[in-house]
Amino acid sequence: MRDDRIDTEIEEIIRASMKMTDVPTPELNDKLKAALYHQEAVLQKRPAAHTLSLWYMPMLLNLVTFALLAVLALTVIENAYLSYFAAGICFYIALAGILITIVGVKRTNIKEDITIRIEKRGVLA
């Protein structure tokens, strides 16, 4: 019962602390609306295109390259210990590539940054 009252109280305080009367100024809204129509005109003049994010490509190439190298090491090197050692290094590098990509996706903007724009010929947006 007491906890319910405290919860209600804290909710009221949070709500009160969030109260704001700030509103965007009419000038800001007018400027924004003008920018919107300008941007729309620019976009319409631009050739139609679709974007393709290639964030996974370095990871994939790294994975394929080192997987092939691992297979090569296992088949070509006759000494079993040496071949396992070489394959292990390849496996480690491939795994590191995946981990670095995951960190990159979580903490940076690689999805947006590694994006290419493919324009459709003769078609306007």
Add this chain to the structure above:
Amino acid sequence: MNAKEIERCIDEFGTDIYRFCLKLCGNKTDAEDLYQQTFLKALETEWTLDWEKNPKALFFSLAHNLWKSDRRKQARRSQIAPCDNLDDDAEIVLRSGENIEERYFQKELIEKVRQIIQTLPEKFQVPLLLYYLSDCSIEQIATVIKKPPGTVKSRLFKGRNMIKKRLEDAGYER
């Protein structure tokens, strides 16, 4: 989306987006930039707005993503700057009576809570802002932060508890 439709969005819920941006950025200049970027970015999307449902969650989501992206590009700030442009007159004094001392302490308490919210980790701050500032439902918040509704409820609960705990640590009694 086309400019005409976005113009309608600005008129319908531009103020909500603006206040959300203001709370996220903590200063007016950055908030105005984010506010404009949000609507300009919407122009490049291919959304079809359903006016029967409340479409503002999409714009909150866009503002949140742009803010996160911008924050990553900048050097990481140790803490978000306090919001210095809030209108003091707008504060609602809880259970306001004639007692000036009580009113003063309520005002101080509200200011303290405001500061605590500004310094909460983003994953608790954003759901709290959307829930208490923008009156978004749990489902809408889930759409904005791209997490299941259960996670949203849990973050709201933990956020409230963190505020409670920090208030107690600061010497505010129950």
